[in-house]
Amino acid sequence: MRDFRFLKPDGLSDVLEARDGERENARILAGGTNLLSYIKMGRVKTGLLVDISRLDELKKIEEQDSMLSIGASLTIGELLESTLLRRQLPCLFESLKLFANPLIRGKATIGGNIADASPIADTVPILLVLEAKVRLKKKGGERIVELSDFFVGPGRTTLEDDEVLSDVLIPVPKEGDATFVKIGLRRGTVCSVTSAAARVRLEQGKLTNLRVSLGGVAPTPVRARHCEQALEGLTLEDRVIAGSIKALQKDINPISDVRGSAEYRRAVSEKLVVRALKQAAGMEV
Amino acid sequence: MKKLPIDLKINGRNHEILVAPNETLLNVLRDRFHLTGAKYGCGIGECGACTVLLDGTPILSCQMLAVSCDGREVTTIEGLSEDYQKKGGDHPMQEAFVEEGAVQCGFCTPGMIVSATALVKEQPEPSTLEIKDALRGNLCRCTGYENIIRAVKTGARKLKSIEKED
Numbered sequence: 001m002r003d004f005r006f007l008k009p010d011g012l013s014d015v016l017e018a019r020d021g022e023r024e025n026a027r028i029l030a031g032g033t034n035l036l037s038y039i040k041m042g043r044v045k046t047g048l049l050v051d052i053s054r055l056d057e058l059k060k061i062e063e064q065d066s067m068l069s070i071g072a073s074l075t076i077g078e079l080l081e082s083t084l085l086r087r088q089l090p091c092l093f094e095s096l097k098l099f100a101n102p103l104i105r106g107k108a109t110i111g112g113n114i115a116d117a118s119p120i121a122d123t124v125p126i127l128l129v130l131e132a133k134v135r136l137k138k139k140g141g142e143r144i145v146e147l148s149d150f151f152v153g154p155g156r157t158t159l160e161d162d163e164v165l166s167d168v169l170i171p172v173p174k175e176g177d178a179t180f181v182k183i184g185l186r187r188g189t190v191c192s193v194t195s196a197a198a199r200v201r202l203e204q205g206k207l208t209n210l211r212v213s214l215g216g217v218a219p220t221p222v223r224a225r226h227c228e229q230a231l232e233g234l235t236l237e238d239r240v241i242a243g244s245i246k247a248l249q250k251d252i253n254p255i256s257d258v259r260g261s262a263e264y265r266r267a268v269s270e271k272l273v274v275r276a277l278k279q280a281a282g283m284e285v
Numbered sequence: 286m287k288k289l290p291i292d293l294k295i296n297g298r299n300h301e302i303l304v305a306p307n308e309t310l311l312n313v314l315r316d317r318f319h320l321t322g323a324k325y326g327c328g329i330g331e332c333g334a335c336t337v338l339l340d341g342t343p344i345l346s347c348q349m350l351a352v353s354c355d356g357r358e359v360t361t362i363e364g365l366s367e368d369y370q371k372k373g374g375d376h377p378m379q380e381a382f383v384e385e386g387a388v389q390c391g392f393c394t395p396g397m398i399v400s401a402t403a404l405v406k407e408q409p410e411p412s413t414l415e416i417k418d419a420l421r422g423n424l425c426r427c428t429g430y431e432n433i434i435r436a437v438k439t440g441a442r443k444l445k446s447i448e449k450e451d
Contacts (some may be wrong), residue, residue, distance in 0.1 A: 003286055006306035006352050029350070036348050037329045039307055049306055051353050101422030103333055103345050103400070189331055189422055 004039075005048045012057045012137070015164055018050050020139040024161040026050050030073050031107035034116045058111070058166060063088060069135075070168045072111020076123075077102070079110060088172050091280075095126045095180035095197070101189045114147070115165045117157045117220065124151075124221040125197035126180040128213035132170045136163040144169065151220035176201035176209060179279040181272050185259065192216050193260040194268050198276035205235050207281075212273055217252035217265050224251035227273065236281055238274075245270050291355040295320070296364030304351040311335045311346035314361060322362035322395040326424075333423035336396035337361045343403045345422075362395035365402060377447060378402050381440035382433070389427035396423045401437045409445055411437065 007026075009015045018026040027047045029035050038044040052058055058073035061082050068088055070079070076099045079085055086093045099105055099113075099122050113123045114134060124147070132147045136159060147168075150157050159165060178199035184190030195215035201208050210232050212224040230247035234240050254265035278284040288303040295318060304313060314320045314337065326334030328347050335347040338360040346359075366376040374380065378398050381387075388394050397420060404411055404419035411419070416437045417430075425433060 002307065004306040005287065006289055006350075008352075008355070029353070031348075032350060032353070033330050033345075033348050036309070036350070040328055049350070051350075053353060101333075102419055103336060103343055103422035104330060106342055106344055107348060189424070 002039075003046045007048055007050045009050060009052065009055060012055060012164075012166070013139075015050055015052055015055070016137060016139045016162075018048060019162045019164055022048050028052055028112075028115070028164060030109040030112040031075060031104075033104055033108045034112060052164075053107075053109070060167075061085060063172065066172045066174075068170045068172055070110055070170065072115075072165050072167055073109050074111075075107060075109050076100075076105040076113075080105065089130070089170060091178040091180070091199075092123075092126055092130065092170070096123070098122060098180065098182055104189065110168060111165045114150070114168065115157065115159060117151050117153075117155050119154055119218060119220055120192045120195065120216040121221060122180075122182065122192060122195060122215070125195050125213040125215045126178060127168065127170065128221060128223050129178050129197045129199040129211035130170050130173065131211070132168055134168055135166045136160070137166045138163045142166070148223050153219045173199070177280050177282070178211070179276050181276045181279065182215075183268055183272060191259060194254075194265050194272060196269065196272040196276045198273060198280045200236075200277055200280045202236070202281055206233050207231050207236060207277070208233070210277075212248075212276070214248075214252060214269055214273070217254040217269055219253070222251055224248050224273070226250040231277075236277055236283060241274065245274060248273060289352050291352055293351070293354055294358040296360055296367060302351075306350070306352055308351045309347055310337070310339075310349040310351045310354055310359065313351045314346060314359070320361045320363050323399075324392055324395065326392065331424070332393070333396045333400065333420075334393055336399045336423060338399060338403060341403070341406075343400045360399075362399055365399065376402070377443035378405070378437070378440035381443055382436045385432050385436035385439055387428065387432040387436035389425075393423055393425045393427075397425070397433060401440060404437070405441045405444055409441060411441060413438075 025047045029049045029051045052073050058071040060071045076096050113121045133144050135144050180197040182192040182195035197213045199211040210228045212227050215221045227248040230244040254262045256262045286305050293300050324334035326332035330345045330348040336343050337346045369376050416434050
């Protein structure tokens with residue numbers, strides 16, 4: 001028997017109260033693009049649906065001390081209308097245009113895309129190279145966690161069952177640029193087979209302060225730290241990086257599924273990272 | 286399951302109804318109001334056949350809980366054409382789809398037209414790329430998209446000339 005109840009909270013305190021009392025049974029409903037599918041598939045059979053989609057407290061985007069805070073309930077579509085985001089984090093802004101399609105973008109939220117913890121979440125790779133953090137609130141407290149420490153496995157995070165992801169915190173980069181690229185089976189509505197993001201600064205033509213991340217090649221989106229180390233200080237020329245880019249293989253552990261084989265993902269990861277690096281460095285469009 | 290009261294404005298008319306917490310907007314529209322223009326396609330937000338306007342924005346009604354729509358306004362394909370049908374015609378975007386042969390089985394068509402009208406409202410003279418971007422969430426498995434893109438352009442022109450007359 002499926003049994004759902006519904007809560008339209010008046011404020012965030014109602015949400016935290018519900019999580020405190022009902023724990024994981026209080027299911028956070030933001031855009032619903034994932035949760036409603038889980039309900040239809042029977043993966044979620046019961047619970048208190050806590051609708052945070054229209055909660056003003058979670059729909060703010062603001063900058064403080066060179067840190068941008070993006071409310072969890074902001075939809076991808078709303079973020080694409082934010083002049084603050086376009087001005088301060090154009091790389092994130094541009095990457096959101098690759099997210100699903102306009103119908104999904106109108107509902108799916110940035111908090112939901114993160115908290116759902118899909119290995120192919122399309123907002124996550126770029127947030128990882130921007131070294132974003134997430135703020136997790138609970139009744140009477142909060143903590144801030146590095147996004148790279150937030151994911152545990154597919155659909156699993158370090159979010160406790162009395163906590164709510166309230167906002168994403170992103171340091172506004174002073175220099176260097178970042179970019180996000182993805183490979184899908186078509187252009188619209190598509191789940192990434194593999195995705196990558198890179199952030200670079202070129203100093204006398206050499207890669208410095210390199211950040212690389214990938215989606216769809218491990219149980220969680222990953223920072224590719226071996227790859228970052230191997231490429232640091234090199235010039236971004238195909239013949240120079242051809243050997244070092246292989247270090248990336250130590251960062252990933254892809255599986256074969258309906259969208260692509262593990263072998264393909266290993267091969268395409270290197271190509272995607274190079275493409276992302278060149279785009280971020282302004283060498284390719 | 287305890288049902289909850291909501292106020293819902295559908296195609297210009299106010300309704301007060303009781304809905305289950307897990308009841309989708311699409312099911313309410315189709316099963317209770319017999320507005321069967323919006324279709325149940327994939328049910329998981331991939332095909333766009335269930336597209337309707339919520340407060341003027343195109344959304345997937347199969348991915349929307351009815352209870353979350355309390356106090357909001359829904360426009361379906363039936364609502365779009367209502368005013369024009371009183372005058373004996375159809376919505377200009379509907380006419381354009383027919384004229385350009387952009388309809389084969391018709392299952393995707395209501396969603397296509399709802400998305401297209403929302404686009405044209407924002408961008409009265411959309412380019413091919415803008416049309417492709419706006420329709421990326423609406424899949425057609427019969428005809429290919431060339432006729433559909435042409436229809437949106439034709440529909441946009443028709444709407445513009447109507448506006449001029451007014």
